[in-house]
Amino acid sequence: MKRLLAQIGITYFSVLAAAFYLPEIAVVVIGGIAVILTVLFMIIRKTRRTIYIPLMALTVVIACAVHIGYGLIAVQPVVETYGDETHTVKAVLTEEPYQSYSKHYYRLKAQEVDGEKAGFKLLLKTPTDIDAEPDDILTFTSELKVSDNQYYRAKGYYLVSDDYGIEVETETPETHSLYYRAIQLRRFMRKSLDALLPSDCAALCRAVLIGDKYALSLDTRDHFRYAGASYFIVVSGMHFAVVIMLLFRLMKRLNRWVRFALIMAFIVLYAAVTGFQSSVLRAGIMMVFTVFGMTIRRQPYPLNHLGLAGTIMPFIVSPYGAGDVGLILSFFATMGILLWARPLLPKLCLKTKTGYIPFFHISEKLHYYKERKVERLPLKDKSKEPFSFRILLMKLWNSTAALLSVSLAANVMVFPISVFIFHEFSLVTLLSALLLYAEIYLILVLSLAVCILYPLGFLRYVAILLAYPLMWLCKLVLWLVDGIASLPFAHFRVGQAFIYAWLAVTVILGIVVILYRNHYRYLKYAVLCSLIILLGGGLTQQALQMNTFSLEVYSCDNGLCAGINKGGKLYLLQMDANTKQLYTLWDHLSSRYGSADVALCCNENEIRHFQLYRDDEFAISALLLYDKEQKYQNEANIVPFDKDCTYVVDDDVVIRLSVVNYTAVPYITAGERRILIIPPGCEIDDIPKELRTADVILLSQAQQGYDQLRCEDMIISDNSDLSMLSADALKDSYHHVFFTDQGDVRYRLR
Template sequence: MKRLFGLIGFTFLFVLSAVFYSDFNEIVFAIIGSLGLLSVAVGIFLIASKKNKSFGKSLCVFAFAVIYSAGNMIGYSEYINNTVINNYSDKEITASGYICDEIITTDSSCSFVIKTDKINGQPSDAKIQIISYSNVDAEPFEKVNFTAHTYKNNVNSQISHGIFLKAYSYDGFKIEPTGEKATTFYSFAVSIRRAMKNSLDMLLPEDYSTLCRAVLLGEKTALDSSVKDDFSLTGTSFLIVVSGMHLVIITSFVLLLVRKLTKNRFLITAFTTFTVIAFMAVTGFAHSVVRAGVMMIIVSFASSNLRIADSLNNLGFAAIVLTAFNPYAVADIGMLLSFSATTGIILWSRLIERSVLRFFHYKNKRKDGFVGTVVYYIKRLFKICVNMLSVSVSAFLWILPITAVAFNRISPTVILVSLLCEPFVSALLVCSLLCSVLFICPFISFFAYPFGLVSGLCSKAILWLVSTFSQLPFSTIKTHSLYWFVWIGVSVLLAIGGLFVINRKFYVKISVSVSISVLVIGASLNVLLTADNGEMKIYNVGNGVFATVNCPDSCSVISCGGNRASADDVTADISERYSDIEYMIIPNQNNKYSSLERFAVTKFDLNNILVYDNDIEKQNLLNAFDGNSRQTFGGNSHFTLNLSDTVTDEVICVDNTMFQFIKGKNMTVLFVPTDADLSNLPEKYRNPDCLLIDKVPENFDLISCNTVIFSGLEKQFKKNYDSIKEISPTVISTSERNITVNLNGG
């Protein structure tokens, strides 16, 4: 079998992704099981009948991979993930363990991961992410004893590395360093990473050093939020996420130097392997880097033995390495994008390049004379540009469906921006590597300054390009609408149909026209149908209220409280459609309405923060809390916020209570906080369509409404159910799910 590892590896990725992202859906398991059994049956029949033994063997291998990967995911989930979650989630624990990576610090917080050896006195191997809003007196790889209230971790990128729990410093967290440190190969790599980061910080201005750290080491936390948004809007976030592209550039540069010193292919292989492993360790063994590293090591060993490695087989083997013992690796969407882009480059880039060169009748034979030489090199440059274009286009087309589904947006400018930025990124990678390493070497540190200068200039060029393109009207297109998925489905069907058509030139013209027509018509209808959309979304956040008003072009938060464990889910849901928040309203400083503010502040650009508090001293403190502009006010205030052309939020502050009356075209919602007295509310606001509460207010009999929405825990809902029923016959709760109210459609 020519591509055994390729078949097994890609089957692993497909099955594990289907199971994980369907949330272990029974129907998906039934389809996968049926597919495995059918493949076994057909494979055995073909082998026994000797009609097509090779294909029969492939089907049997495919069936084995399907069954193994599905069983592996079930076993890992049941005996590793669920064991940790069931035993320790949402509980206070006392544990000991080692900080197993670098402590990441920002202006307002720090985070690190502890790998435990004991929890509550019992041996236990678990990884817990700690998020602290104060300094922690501990060092990386130091053993610590700690007490914490743990929650289930819902961040997929962390779950993919086995970090299933998280804890916060303000939930009774206590930590006691022991002074004992673990010394490993990885701890040495982290020390080098920290030294390189310090070198870049000392050599370059902050804006440039943070970009160099992101591109070289994959550390995005220090980047300004506006810079992150620019990369996100242009679809070039892969430039600031350490990936296979970065590893290839670094390794190619090292090999260029090594080949100047020796031609021995075994020494070259040894240097390649060392460089790959060192870079993987320094960048934290990111899945996309490990994928590229495994492929590169295989190619290097094959080259040293005068063999040619099959790219798809290598890619499949890398998938096996990453997922065979950690099926949750597919939770890292970056890894899936890496595999998808690489597959596209392997399968399509050469075909696209040949097609473009054939279209331009490309021939490049060197002719005598100055003019002939100039033309020759211009044509060579043209071929290099076509090669870069074909790589970018093939990668973009293969990651398009994943990007559209996972992030609900695509960036049409990504190909052009990446083509313009890649030369600067390549130079930045090499120069920032050299300057960060040379600067920590005694006696020769002065050699770092020229490379630091080039790194700064490249950073400036990249930031300018990305910022310029991000401001274009169609730098990003939202893909959460139905028309987008219809277009993808039609395009896929047209592409499959092309495999069975004889006259492909004519078919390509027709299929491209049909595809573009479906996209344009769908987008136009979507604009017409959603122009007046406005909805209110109340999230399941446990004890508290987190509610947003979502319009086509803006999002506003009318309360941001709830359990901190729900912060990741809420912010992830909002960020699928919005990168900034127009208004954030804090009805009062009670945790039920404000506890998740700090998460929103770090995740989004907040244009207006309104805080109601009668305490003047607190107002002054809030105004200088974290650099975000807050408008604090107290007393009996009354004003109206225009959340969109069709939705308003009328704020009525009476007797230390803030009421909010949200009004759309066809629906009104009254938000009443805890301990409110409805007798203080003006009579004209007492007849909303919906009433949002988290506790039965005083004088609730004064309210007349069609629906009551209760935001809180299930036990609170049951306790208050009889009283709530007296307000309205229709009562719904967020204790099990998020609730959406269409403000303009009834």
């Protein structure tokens, strides 16, 4: 029965998570097939006797029904009533605002819409910093767009206000909620760490302790991502478990029910301080069952607890909440550890003549000593081999093997999911786990101790003393992450088409293994084959990208959107198009590149496009902006200019910017090629004569004066009939003339 409860919970959560990412019709088909299978399994005597088979099919039916029902009852009415229309909204700010790149994010709970009562969640994104605190009431008028972002939808934000020039009125409430006290505690913890540590070390401690990863610099976050160690800078179930088990050991002499009550209070408090993140709630539910079982002196069954957490979580958050990427990764990583960490350990350990294998948990070692004491045996087993340097090395390796088995078991489940969702993977994930695991959890424990001791009078000096080793630990971790992320071929990004092909091959291999006799024997070969295919594809794409140096002009109807792809890195040269076309293009670039090193705004009006779409999904390291009124001089990640200048991107790409009629005209030297971009609103007659000669010239539309341009090739981003009529005349003057009406144009630079 224990195994059955685990299977039901894991199946229920897995189906809900998959349904969130599948089309609605696919969920209906899966549910219909599951109904038929449930009936068949109940009719067939052989499967009816094995009760878990029909129960699994019934669980799939229930999960599909819950997903569809929630969409019809809770989501569709909100989307159809308020979506894609302008409304006056009165809402409560439920969480601390945060900033990512050039945008500020405000998570709201609507109270009234157009004077009528409402109760849905919405997200306000704006480049303007609104002076508002949690529990404040915000009133604004804006278009509420239906969110297509899976991350927001999983968090319950189905409507998003993404208004550039929004005006917001704020009102302070008379009383604050209980959760506001947890937010105040979170802020106090941040202030304590900021007061005792350098900014980079304090930011790392805040990320590890309370999940405040936005305090980390963009480069540091990228380094953790490239090193395959991003799970260290978010509060996951493993962080939670470390803290809870530490408290359990410290309070072991208290009455068990008093200890249970104190730990329950801490679980609720810590979950509130971390913002009730889904992964923390999942770990909290599991810890409640585990600690309760230990309190009533029952043997805990972690897989059972995971199954119960998978069943309860969608009711606490929402059925769509099962699609939260953080929760999915945390859930299946825990499942992998519980299923395979212990069986993997003996295969990785080195055995001595006495068959030495390290204890998998510290509790097992304590239990071993306790049994020997009860049996009046010496604590040290003299039958073991005497100490030697060889035995010491073997013990060190076996201790490392215990950590390696946990990392391998977690990655077996998480790796394919993360590749499918993020289209990238790291080859150094296991190395990062081995080198960073101990330091990260020491940082977690020391950060918590510092935050507790710092406000306690004379104990403040103890916190100051602890801050020194904490600072050096943080510097060590940052140095290690930087070094690991810099290793050759540490990080790969693969295309979506290849991901689907790889998943299809993996599924076929899995089916063959299941149908073949002795399939468990061949499972490791199927896994190895799948990894070889993925790694081979990643290496091939990486090798091809290393030699890539091309100019890409993207099809966006009317407007000019272009970039340089050098070795898989993207330098955006121009982004001018209508909002609808840009949204599709931005999504394409996000999935293909993930980020851009440099982007260029030729005039202040274009910055609106970047502010609308620049967020966590598409990072831009530096934004060059013509800023004639000097409004953006102090903005992070923005490099403003108000006169002619030259920007050196790297050894091969140099951008010369000439200001013509309040618009920057880019003249790029890319390798041995020269590129002139004539942005919209710029007349050819106004461009300096020395810039009118280039190897390739980009135009947003065919215009008068093109006979003054001297180039080999011309690319025009215009799909209008007028441009097509002038194509023949242009082709008489230049070697090649390309139009974006048939799709993207890729021009090889080297």
